[in-house]
Amino acid sequence: MTFNNCSIIRYNEGVNWPIGVGRGCIGCSEPDFWDKYAYERPMANANIKAPTGGVEKTVDEFGLGLLTAAGIGIAIHAAASAVAGKKDDGGEA
């Protein structure tokens, strides 16, 4: 649900980005992200209202604009990474 280009240009001349280190996106360009995204818990439990309904739906169900879909994809991926990181020590991008 973020609209930044960090997945493309990344940080520090392209060396890495938060997803790259397996942490997951905290949605730092979004309004109220501290309360909505910067959470140490599965995204499904987060109080997020996406423009199209909610993150518990799959990307396919949205079908409402490529940009939004891409953003959601990244967020879900991030959440999956964070969860995976906890269970098997294997945070991964």
Next chain:
Amino acid sequence: MSENNATVETTETVEAPAHGADGNFHKADANGNKHIIVDPITRIEGHLRIEAVIDSNNKIVDAWSSSTMFRGIETIVKDRDPRDVGLMTMRICGVCTGTHYQRSIEAVEDAFDITIPKNARLVRNLIQGALYVHDHLVHFYHLHALDFVDVVAATKADPAATAKEAVKWAGVAGHKPYISGEADFKAIQDRIIKFVKEGRLGIFGNGYWGNPNYKLTPEQNLIGVAHYLKALDVQRDMAKMQAIFGGKNPHPQSIVVGGVTCVQDIQNPARIALFKQLLVDSNEFIKGAYLPDIYMAGTMYAKEATDGSATFHASKHKGALGKEVGGTGGGILSYMTYGDFRLDDTGFYKSKLFFPRGLVLGGDISKVVELDEDKITEDVTHSWYEGTGAPEHPYDGTTNPKYTGLDKKDDGYAYLKTEEKYSWIKSPLYDGQKVEVGPLARIVVGYVGGDERTKKYAGNFLKRSGLPLTVLFSTVGRTAARAIETEMIGDAMVGWVDELAKNAAMGDLSTWTEFDFDTVSKDAKGRGMAEAPRGALGHWMRIADGKVKNFQAIVPSTWNAGPRGPNGEVGAYEAAIIGTVVANPEEPLEIIRTVHSFDPCIACAVHVVDTKGKELAVYKVDPTCAF
């Protein structure tokens, strides 16, 4: 760089009305003492104001340090999930980037009794190590060097002689010079000459160029400027090192309660190789430019650095010693470090440390005093907070703002109420005493305590420079200590990254220690106490029912920039300024040099006012260029 964009206005001289009945000597002084205000101090992070009283011999007889900005992160993190706090406290500052993050996470790990795996410890050491070398380099060249290096004087240098001079100082440091070609120096000099001729100094505009307290030769100044410019490239690569394992710089994101998340980067030999290449390159600059420049400045400024008459202890305040020790900018001579960089996996506060923990008090370099965490308190007598009456331990600390403002305007300028509250920074104390923190504290504590590595690196510095140990207790010494530890860390990181690569190659990919959050977060308290580049940094946290109940941070600049203590104990910045002789009160170069030597992290007009309320000069600054 904001200071450099300043324009000077001469103002009308107006005689102030008579004062004196209220006992605040600085407001009216029959002896002709000048009261000067430097606000803001630029080329720092944050908002800092210094007021000083200068006597008729241009000696500073009293000084006050005030932070003019309220932070309040402590209030923001209350009632949040302790696992999220690191991400928020990291935003206390973007300079010690990732250090607050790690301290908060360590406080939670301490509360939950979690020991992180070896890989996580090494990755954290590398992330913080990369920060130290980056931060120290940027501080020395881009925030501090122009207090020693006169940019305009570099236009008079002979490039051939400059090349020889560069070889000479690199030789003192035992290395080959990073920049050695006559043509290289000539090209840089031509750029500066062009700027000066056109009257467009850009980032070098409006320094105190030509001040008699600039002591370098034109050739040495040219070396300084050349390295200043090159360091802009080098620091970018140093920041990349942090991003490799941290995700980005500033504000890395790979550290979580229990360990780190960057398994992919540990597993990938290409990532390790990239880190190592950047590290080797940055070490070349540290050894071939940074250290030689410190030897050069240390030698050329040795007279100030060893002038015992220009110290706090020689002033009317008298220090704990009551005698002349160290030189200009020495200050309180009490040092504290929490220790940092764990070297084994026995757990927090049990491991052997790269920087040993402890204190050296009152200039007594015969012993290290063991740190007792219970003796750390914060006092708000002179800070804009409502206190409980007595100094508070950070576990039970409060942050309730109570702004009482500045004194009424005196000929257009308001002074600090130095007898009452005058800063947003609290006054931390150790066992009721003021202490200094930072690179100098780490080097002094390590050296006095017999730490082999510190003794070797600091010993090398003293031997090669031919300067006495007491030179360290000064503005120059504080700056030298920072360079000494930059080399120490740069060298150590080579070993750490090899250790990490080896451990991963052997199949250990563990980066996270599991814990049951609901069980451990019922009722717990923990502290993250270690070092940031600027000194001792502690986060203290109480947790109840999965939420943060109380959070307090005491940051390095709180220790150093804090105002007077409850019984008038003088702060580290304040003490370091007292005793200094300024060449020209209208150009507070010496004050800025000493304050910068602490690397303040607390930024836009500099006012210089005399005791009769006469404004000598007003410097207006473009806030968009504030650092």
